[in-house]
Amino acid sequence: MNALITRRALLRGGLAVGAGLTVGFPVARGARGAALAQTAGVFAPNQWLRIDRDGVVTIVNSVPEMGQGSLTTTSMIIADELDAILDQVRVEQAPANPALYKNPVTGTQSYGGSRGVRDHLAMWRKAAAAAREMLAQAAADEWGVPVESVETEQGAVVHRPSGRRLLYGQLVDRAQQLPVPQNPALKSPDKFRYIGKPVKRRDTPEKITGRGIYGTDVQVPGMLVASIERCPVFGGKVKSFDATAATRVKGVKHVVQVSNGIAVVADGFWTALQGRRALRVTWDEGPMAQVSSTMITREYEAAAKQPGQVARNDGDAEKVLAAGGRVHEAVYQVPFLEHACMEPMNATAQVMPDACVVWAPTQNPGGTQATAARLTGLPPEKVTVHTTLLGGGFGRRGEQDFIVDAVETSKAVGAPVKVMWTREDDITHGFYRPATYNLFRATLDARGVPAAWFTRMVGPGILIQKGRAQAGTIDAAAVEAVRNMPYDVPNLRIEWTNKDLGIPLGFWRSVGPSQNGFIIESFIDELAHLAGKDPYEYRRALLGKSPRHKAVLELAATRANWGAPLPTGHTRGIAVAFSYGSYVAHVAEVSVARDGAVRTHRLVAAIDAGLAVNPENVKAQMEGGAVYALTAALYGRITIDRGRVQQSNFHDYPMLRINEMPVVEVHILDSGEAPGGLGEPGVPTVAPAVCNAIYAATGRRIRTLPINRDELKRA
Amino acid sequence: MISLTVNGKLHQVDVPPEMPLLWAIRETLGLTGTKYGCGMALCGACTVHLNGDPVRACVTPMSAVAGKSVTTIEGLSDKGDHPVQRAWTEVDVPQCGYCQPGQIMSAAALLAAKPSPTDADIDDAMSGNICRCGTYQRIRAAIHRAAALKKGGA
Numbered sequence: 001m002n003a004l005i006t007r008r009a010l011l012r013g014g015l016a017v018g019a020g021l022t023v024g025f026p027v028a029r030g031a032r033g034a035a036l037a038q039t040a041g042v043f044a045p046n047q048w049l050r051i052d053r054d055g056v057v058t059i060v061n062s063v064p065e066m067g068q069g070s071l072t073t074t075s076m077i078i079a080d081e082l083d084a085i086l087d088q089v090r091v092e093q094a095p096a097n098p099a100l101y102k103n104p105v106t107g108t109q110s111y112g113g114s115r116g117v118r119d120h121l122a123m124w125r126k127a128a129a130a131a132r133e134m135l136a137q138a139a140a141d142e143w144g145v146p147v148e149s150v151e152t153e154q155g156a157v158v159h160r161p162s163g164r165r166l167l168y169g170q171l172v173d174r175a176q177q178l179p180v181p182q183n184p185a186l187k188s189p190d191k192f193r194y195i196g197k198p199v200k201r202r203d204t205p206e207k208i209t210g211r212g213i214y215g216t217d218v219q220v221p222g223m224l225v226a227s228i229e230r231c232p233v234f235g236g237k238v239k240s241f242d243a244t245a246a247t248r249v250k251g252v253k254h255v256v257q258v259s260n261g262i263a264v265v266a267d268g269f270w271t272a273l274q275g276r277r278a279l280r281v282t283w284d285e286g287p288m289a290q291v292s293s294t295m296i297t298r299e300y301e302a303a304a305k306q307p308g309q310v311a312r313n314d315g316d317a318e319k320v321l322a323a324g325g326r327v328h329e330a331v332y333q334v335p336f337l338e339h340a341c342m343e344p345m346n347a348t349a350q351v352m353p354d355a356c357v358v359w360a361p362t363q364n365p366g367g368t369q370a371t372a373a374r375l376t377g378l379p380p381e382k383v384t385v386h387t388t389l390l391g392g393g394f395g396r397r398g399e400q401d402f403i404v405d406a407v408e409t410s411k412a413v414g415a416p417v418k419v420m421w422t423r424e425d426d427i428t429h430g431f432y433r434p435a436t437y438n439l440f441r442a443t444l445d446a447r448g449v450p451a452a453w454f455t456r457m458v459g460p461g462i463l464i465q466k467g468r469a470q471a472g473t474i475d476a477a478a479v480e481a482v483r484n485m486p487y488d489v490p491n492l493r494i495e496w497t498n499k500d501l502g503i504p505l506g507f508w509r510s511v512g513p514s515q516n517g518f519i520i521e522s523f524i525d526e527l528a529h530l531a532g533k534d535p536y537e538y539r540r541a542l543l544g545k546s547p548r549h550k551a552v553l554e555l556a557a558t559r560a561n562w563g564a565p566l567p568t569g570h571t572r573g574i575a576v577a578f579s580y581g582s583y584v585a586h587v588a589e590v591s592v593a594r595d596g597a598v599r600t601h602r603l604v605a606a607i608d609a610g611l612a613v614n615p616e617n618v619k620a621q622m623e624g625g626a627v628y629a630l631t632a633a634l635y636g637r638i639t640i641d642r643g644r645v646q647q648s649n650f651h652d653y654p655m656l657r658i659n660e661m662p663v664v665e666v667h668i669l670d671s672g673e674a675p676g677g678l679g680e681p682g683v684p685t686v687a688p689a690v691c692n693a694i695y696a697a698t699g700r701r702i703r704t705l706p707i708n709r710d711e712l713k714r715a
Numbered sequence: 716m717i718s719l720t721v722n723g724k725l726h727q728v729d730v731p732p733e734m735p736l737l738w739a740i741r742e743t744l745g746l747t748g749t750k751y752g753c754g755m756a757l758c759g760a761c762t763v764h765l766n767g768d769p770v771r772a773c774v775t776p777m778s779a780v781a782g783k784s785v786t787t788i789e790g791l792s793d794k795g796d797h798p799v800q801r802a803w804t805e806v807d808v809p810q811c812g813y814c815q816p817g818q819i820m821s822a823a824a825l826l827a828a829k830p831s832p833t834d835a836d837i838d839d840a841m842s843g844n845i846c847r848c849g850t851y852q853r854i855r856a857a858i859h860r861a862a863a864l865k866k867g868g869a
């Protein structure tokens with residue numbers, strides 16, 4: 001296939017990818033922003049669903065499926081409000097078209113922040129309710145009865161008085177003629193058939209048979225496969241390169257320079273790797289070659305001695321702390337972390353003179369379209385984006401670097417190209433969860449209650465580095481879950497200092513709260529012990545203004561039998577936090593071996609995520625969040641030496657494995673509130689619950705992650 | 716030319732003998748169910764059966780598989796109804812799903828060798844398979860379930 005590919009062939013290529021799957025790639029419909037084209041015999045009242053004359057309901061899912069279950073949840077919501085039969089509903093992944101498919105809250109077609117359900121629920125219900133009303137009206141018109149006398153059920157409209165019944169498919173032509181109601185009546189929750197009930201994932205069949213198509217599995221006729229040699233130092237540039245030996249490798253077709261390095265383009269990935277190995281590149285390493293982890297820590301320490309920007313100031317903490325009472329001080333540090341999605345980064349692009357197609361496992365289809373448009377000079381509507389399944393996202397796949405790789409390489413060689421990363425590329429060229437340094441000071445009053453609390457946080461701001469917040473302001477992501485910590489403290493001062501040494505930053509599952517939950521929930525535990533109080537009761541007494549925190553804390557403690565005897569050597573720790581719209585508490589049951597090895601036996605979680613659309617998925621996400629968080633607590637650490645990441649694969653950036661998996665119990669508190677997030681809120685409280693349990697077992701306070709087992713060794 | 720049987724079908728593939736089996740399966744034969752995760756036998760995403768034994772295809776050179784029989788996730792069952800796959804569905808194991816073909820191939824090999832695995836057996840056989848989404852609890856439950864299904868239990 002060459003640049004003269006016809007549009008027909010292109011569509012065939014595109015469709016071939018999704019052929020035979022429940023989850024197909026739709027052909028992009030309509031121009032950007034234009035109304036949906038109406039097709040005879042297809043009832044499509046809006047961009048979210050359509051019904052054909054056979055009664056087949058197709059739902060368009062705008063939220064990429066990255067494991068969080070969006071294919072299931074989105075179709076549950078729409079099928080329920082539409083009164084369709086969920087098992088028979090087809091799901092299509094939305095094309096990039098922000099005018100039609102943007103998140104109504106963020107205004108972009110980019111997904112992160114556990115926003116799938118909470119931002120879309122109302123809109124999807126309304127879209128489906130409008131369709132349901134139109135189908136009811138169409139049936140009423142057909143029968144010549146008032147619309148109030150008909151009802152919908154399970155893919156049909158019925159008229160009970162006469163016993164008449166028409167399937168949705170039979171109403172398509174009539175419904176198509178009707179105006180779309182702007183304010184349709186929503187179902188009352190007691191009529192929900194799927195929402196709030198445990199529903200099994202709908203994408204399991206293709207995920208257990210190998211049929212599911214991830215980005216890395218995309219095959220386009222004539223496609224080449226590339227691997228890119230990148231500068232080991234962040235921000236480094238190619239000075240020169242010698243491709244002689246690389247091009248001699250059988251199967252290597254091109255060696256081209258792109259923004260992110262030198263792309264070796266071949267007939268397959270392994271061949272591309274052989275070519276890459278034979279490549280000689282001289283780098284201009286640039287200023288980052290001076291940066292290392294020890295230097296970053298030194299800079300943080302120095303910055304922590306100076307006042308920061310004030311993120312919150314209740315009362316006068318400084319005055320109370322200076323009043324001469326006993327001040328408890330602690331420093332908490334967390335490292336840089338990489339996402340390590342199970343599927344390494346990749347994308348496939350086909351750049352043609354007048355169009356571009358991208359197949360990508362992306363959390364950000366809108367951004368992908370914009371990136372490809374920018375790089376090709378094409379208008380966005382000439383860029384088609386097929387979002388494949390994602391082998392994990394965790395925030396990493398909202399970035400554009402792997403899209404840039406594919407579009408630039410395809411453009412350079414004039415053929416469709418899949419650029420695949422090795423695991424080593426993935427770990428050494430990530431967007432890292434920021435390392436931070438946090439100074440705490442507190443003093444207790446006579447009752448042991450915090451009279452004053454001071455936190456000074458030092459670290460880089462993700463939003464500021466990405467230009468999404470202004471330099472000089474307080475980065476909301478950096479201070480989240482500290483600035484809004486829930487405890488009742490009369491004199492509370494939170495400061496933040498932006499110290500950015502240039503390590504590329506990214507949104508890592510639960511972002512700020514992933515680390516801030518650890519520091520706050522560990523420090524409050526310190527204060528409880530200092531006061532000689534039970535850490536659970538101590539928190540409870542300070543949560544008077546935060547009833548939802550208190551409720552999940554109590555639920556977790558009760559279900560974990562807080563205070564009841566445990567096997568010898570086992571101890572409990574507790575933690576609670578709010579993030580992404582949900583309240584979570586964890587009780588960890590832990591033991592520490594003589595050699596310092598930490599074993600988490602059991603994690604009892606309580607979550608108030610408001611309306612839990614799919615309770616089964618709430619559990620799955622909490623289980624997954626626990627593993628992600630435990631991995632970070634026990635092992636996660638990215639270190640930098642001379643501007644290079646020192647870790648490279650799972651031997652030196654280990655992951656939790658099945659033999660270390662605790663029993664995870666999840667208890668859902670149905671508060672009746674608006675839905676909160678699920679993917680991220682399960683992370684923040686795991687590390688502090690475990691570390692608080694370690695303290696209970698050993699008297700050792702873990703203030704630096706990952707947990708250093710050497711410090712926990714007993715003679 | 717190297718000849719090998721994949722999912723019961725004899726193939727002649729023209730690839731270098733040092734090429735890992737993983738890439739011949741995925742790119743030469745187009746069977747993309749077997750995944751790449753690390754390339755160093757550290758994650759198990761590439762697990763296939765070689766003459767019935769689980770191996771990491773990313774470090775198994777083609778020279779070592781000549782004349783042998785390989786089963787990939789696509790060949791585990793015709794309809795996705797191997798007891799392990801049925802159990803995986805019942806227990807709702809997958810999240811992103813990327814690791815699951817490897818997990819399932821490891822689990823199927825375990826059950827073939829040990830029809831009633833203990834938790835310790837599961838730890839032994841499955842700790843080479845990473846799941847970044849954290850589905851381990853369900854994997855354990857599903858393996859026990861598959862053992863019951865295999866014995867014809869309800």
Ligand code: FES
Pocket residue numbers: 750751752753754755756757758759760761762771772773774
């Ligand atoms: S890809 Fe083979 S073990 Fe990871």
Ligand code: FES
Pocket residue numbers: 067342391392809810811812813814815845846847848849850
């Ligand atoms: S299900 Fe995503 S890595 Fe296992």
